[in-house]
Amino acid sequence: MSQQVIPYGKQYITETDIQAVVETLQSDYLTQGPKIKEFEDAFAQYVGSKYAVAVANGTAALHLNCLALNIKEGDKVITTPITFAASANCIRYCGGEVVFADIDPETYLLDINKVRELLEASSKGTYKGIIPVDFAGRAVDLEAFRKLADEFDLWIIEDSCHSPGGYFTDSKGQKQNCGNGEFADLAIFSFHPVKHIAAGEGGMITTNDVDLYKKLLKLRTHGITKDESSYENSIEFAGGESDYPAWYMEMQELGYNYRLTDFQAALGLSQLKRADEGLERRRDIAKKYFNAFEGKDFIKDQSGVVEGHAYHLYVIEVEDRLGLYNHLRTNKIFAQIHYIPTHLMPYYRQFGWKVGDRPIAETYYRHCISLPMFPTLTDEEQQFVIDKITEYYK
Numbered sequence: 001m002s003q004q005v006i007p008y009g010k011q012y013i014t015e016t017d018i019q020a021v022v023e024t025l026q027s028d029y030l031t032q033g034p035k036i037k038e039f040e041d042a043f044a045q046y047v048g049s050k051y052a053v054a055v056a057n058g059t060a061a062l063h064l065n066c067l068a069l070n071i072k073e074g075d076k077v078i079t080t081p082i083t084f085a086a087s088a089n090c091i092r093y094c095g096g097e098v099v100f101a102d103i104d105p106e107t108y109l110l111d112i113n114k115v116r117e118l119l120e121a122s123s124k125g126t127y128k129g130i131i132p133v134d135f136a137g138r139a140v141d142l143e144a145f146r147k148l149a150d151e152f153d154l155w156i157i158e159d160s161c162h163s164p165g166g167y168f169t170d171s172k173g174q175k176q177n178c179g180n181g182e183f184a185d186l187a188i189f190s191f192h193p194v195k196h197i198a199a200g201e202g203g204m205i206t207t208n209d210v211d212l213y214k215k216l217l218k219l220r221t222h223g224i225t226k227d228e229s230s231y232e233n234s235i236e237f238a239g240g241e242s243d244y245p246a247w248y249m250e251m252q253e254l255g256y257n258y259r260l261t262d263f264q265a266a267l268g269l270s271q272l273k274r275a276d277e278g279l280e281r282r283r284d285i286a287k288k289y290f291n292a293f294e295g296k297d298f299i300k301d302q303s304g305v306v307e308g309h310a311y312h313l314y315v316i317e318v319e320d321r322l323g324l325y326n327h328l329r330t331n332k333i334f335a336q337i338h339y340i341p342t343h344l345m346p347y348y349r350q351f352g353w354k355v356g357d358r359p360i361a362e363t364y365y366r367h368c369i370s371l372p373m374f375p376t377l378t379d380e381e382q383q384f385v386i387d388k389i390t391e392y393y394k
């Protein structure tokens with residue numbers, strides 16, 4: 001069966017999505033029109049945050065967050081090595097120093113105990129913030145991270161690119177959605193085609209902090225504002241008499257053009273309406289993988305079925321990973337590896353990072369493989385994947 005390639009992730013575009021984009025293309029707005037605010041409001045409601053800011057992509061979202069939090073040359077920020085490079089790169093955009101802490105071997109998430117060890121080994125004020133990542137879709141326990149961050153006066157940026165719709169349960173038994181702003185200062189999402197919600201490119205920042213929200217709106221468009229109440233120059237200078245003239249605006253900070261287009265927002269909005277459906281399908285796929293591999297001795301570990309997990313990825317750890325990867329590829333199953341530890345990328349090695357520095361992440365990297373996981377994966381395709389894996393280890 002299956003002559004078609006089965007990738008590890010894939011977008012799902014419906015006729016309704018296409019209609020939404022076409023309608024926007026026929027409207028008066030191509031970039032940042034009414035669909036942006038509509039998408040922001042719907043997204044904020046979906047994750048349960050007060051504010052949301054739509055931007056060009058997830059990396060731009062991370063960069064703007066680092067600017068809004070005022071990261072400067074030499075500031076130290078902690079993140080995980082098992083993530084997409086952008087989670088760390090945003091710190092470098094602002095001249096900060098990236099400090100990678102090791103992962104927890106069970107959850108694959110940034111290990112809070114390792115973070116504490118780093119913080120306690122330096123004088124207070126050495127570190128400025130933490131960027132935990134809801135890796136694979138598994139929600140970080142941000143309540144615990146908030147406590148730690150408060151002890152050391154740190155901010156938190158939650159990289160939720162893998163986890164729209166994910167949640168963890170806090171100490172009071174409450175579900176806390178990824179990106180809801182309850183514990184993290186800022187959170188970010190991506191609308192790249194492999195993510196849950198596809199908009200071509202696109203990103204979202206969520207927060208409950210009104211000051212950060214206003215700052216982000218400005219930074220998204222060149223640092224320019226048209227909010228009269230914040231103007232610094234006088235009405236007289238602006239060329240008005242008793243009011244600021246309609247043409248007037250101020251560039252108050254050094255911002256960027258990180259806007260999202262209106263037709264991308266329309267696509268994101270249309271996809272968001274189906275997000276829960278997709279999430280449910282992802283959880284079903286996870287359950288089927290888990291049951292198929294439970295107790296099999298070739299599986300070193302698999303993340304299992306975890307409550308609140310958004311299953312952007314389904315990762316297993318196996319012996320002879322290269323052999324399995326090649327066997328799957330021969331059968332047109334394009335599994336993927338997430339991730340090559342960021343601290344060992346040549347760019348980061350120049351700062352002194354070397355093999356052996358983060359042993360748990362490095363061991364994980366030698367065994368991990370992400371299996372096909374996307375809502376339109378059919379039962380037959382998934383069974384084919386399972387059969388080919390089982391066959392390899394026979």
Ligand SMILES: *Cc1c(COP(=O)(O)O)cnc(C)c1O
Nearest residue numbers: 057058059084086161190191192
């Ligand atoms: C995809 C991703 C990003 C970057 O998002 P883009 O929209 O591709 O810029 C950042 N962090 C993580 C964890 C991601 O998966």
